[in-house]
Amino acid sequence: MPEAPLPLSSMTAGATGTVVELRLPPESRGRLLEMGLLVGTAIELVRFAPLGDPVEIKIRGYHLSLRRHEAELILVRPK
Secondary structure: OOOOOEEHHHOOOOOEEEEEEEOOOHHHHHHHHHOOOOOOOEEEEEEEOOOOOOEEEEEOOEEEEEOHHHHOOEEEEEO
16 A cells, blocks of 8 residues: 655655645746656655755756755655
């Protein structure tokens, strides 16, 4: 049975999963969609900055930094 989706920000460094829902506001949603952060995309949480913000992820072979509040609005199904 697959695990329930959880916010990207609650994953641990090195964890992988698949994006299942984006609850982002339109002003940041469009930018992230253009960068390839789509539902069904495989994602790896690389690390948190020392104070927890920003969050570095790896998608589609490149690294992307997100604000922690954005990562809280991205739901991921862990692998």
